[in-house]
Amino acid sequence: MTFTVPAIETPNTLQIRLEIRALQAQLVEWRRQLHQRPELAFKEQITAQFIAQKLQEWGIEHQTEIAKTGIVAIIKGDRPGKVLAIRADMDALPIQEANEVPYRSQHDGIMHACGHDGHVAIALGTAYYLSQHRHTFNGTVKIIFQPAEEGPGGAKPMIEAGVLKNPDVDAIIGLHLWNNLSLGQIGVRSGPLMAAVESFHCTINGRGGHGAMPHQTVDSILISAQIVNALQAIVARNVNPLDAAVVTVGELHAGTANNVIADSAWMSGTVRYFNPQLEDFIGERCDRIIAGICSSHGATYNLDYWQLYPATVNDPKIAEFVRSVALEVVETPLGVVPECQTMGGEDMSFFLKEVPGCYFFVGAANPAKNLAYPHHHPNFDFDETALGIGVEMFARCVERFSEIS
Incomplete structure (x- = not known):
């Protein structure tokens, strides 16, 4: 199905490159297609097929059926270097959607009520952009599409299946679209972020x-x-x-x-x-x-x-690196929020126990558009402008990762 994508009004305080702005309509399209077909933990067959099809179209090396439905894509830069992993979760929740939108969930009693559809769209956009701009970065990027974050947890079985090996991952980053922050804000914190x-x-x-x-x-x-x-x-x-x-x-x-x-x-x-x-x-x-x-x-x-x-604990060095990237994207210190802890939990924590990394929040709430319902609410939705912000954050992290000693 093709959706009419509304014009995106990117705040002037954001620095999104033209190539990623040009992807915005496609990011929204992917996100809405995924939103219509949500799937519960370890049952993300349609989602995994959608991801694999895109990766195959773009000629991106990838492996499927890891921990049942997980996927890992590998993108190599034009020059050798370290390995950075990017993680995106892809499962939905057992919630009946109450939103009256054209892209409303078509699966009764199941809904993307936490933004994971957006995480997949951002990861896909990042994969596409990097595959077209390999000259801009050193080393290798592993993009991990993970099942079952909402429970019982897909990170641990993916780690046990070896997703952090061959080649060995030096660091990992991930993001969560976050309705507790406004559009144009990015939450980055060293140390414990989630409980x-x-x-x-x-x-x-x-x-x-x-x-x-x-x-x-x-x-x-x-x-x-x-x-x-x-x-x-x-x-x-x-x-x-x-x-x-x-x-x-x-x-x-x-x-x-x-x-x-x-x-x-x-x-x-x-x-x-x-x-x-x-x-x-x-x-x-x-x-x-x-x-x-x-x-x-x-x-x-x-x-x-x-x-x-376990607790989601960010490595201080990687967190400071992500913060420096965020300051480039939002162009104002007020847009980077350090005190953004939450008692919510995340199985990104298992990845962070294995390798240094940083999990951060991308503000996605826009009360002016009635897009500020909390996560796991039947009316949850977010401002899709945040999708481009997420791709920009990931792309800049990849491009600058070689700076970390």
Whole structure:
């Protein structure tokens, strides 16, 4: 399907080269085609086929079916040099889209509500541009199209499949279109950018009975309430106040009637933190707190606790390099936002644990066009001008990467 692409009004503070401005309509076209056909984790067959077809048309060397649906494209410059990887995620979310737009999702209950369709379009635009301008950079660029960022995570299996090898990657960069920043802003931060993500399910096993005879029971709801309160003490009293952390119980299910004390209760939650030293600590504290409260009431419990993603930690040298590139693109220090941390998680973190790199945000919100809904919202959308900004950022990073010693 062909879409009518609106005229793009690029802010005067942005420096986008003419060749990339000329790609803007195509970037929007690709993004909207992908938006119409969203796919969930490890099921991105249509998306992968779309990417592979473009790479084949352009004569770009690539490998498919990595970690099921992942793709790696390799583009060599005219001169030898180091290897820079660029990562783009490509999966969607199980959300019913509420936007009334011509490119609305055609897959019921599935939506690109986090901008991954834009990430793929930016990576494709970067691949095309670099393949046509190999004389502008040294070394090799690996563009990694990754499945399953939203969960259970595609970065780790791609790493295990060897995407950072042959040739070995010296550094990696990636971006996220970000509706928490305005169009024309770029968020770059050294150190922790996004939080580690851990999750838990817990069943409290008490002894049910009549609501009028609580002495004959072990009240799973009462125990659960004490646990929910006590878990907050982990952050309040066990974590350094200078280290941000969150423990959230998001689900609590128990009971069937107002005069029946529930035999069991079930809860689930999420844990977030930036400091890698907190890995294992919060999970162990959760277990001890739940065990102690249950023991004091004569209840038992089953706790399933797992680590999903580590913290996304940017290498200081690569982050400063990306910041210097961003200052060229936005042409004003006010456009580069250093304090852009979020408790959201990202499996880009696995790549950053293997090689130095930087993950950064490209502002994509435009309230004047009603394009400022938060990520994972059924009305999420973004200002597509950000697509060209993303390509410009990647192209400049590739061209200047040889500067890093």
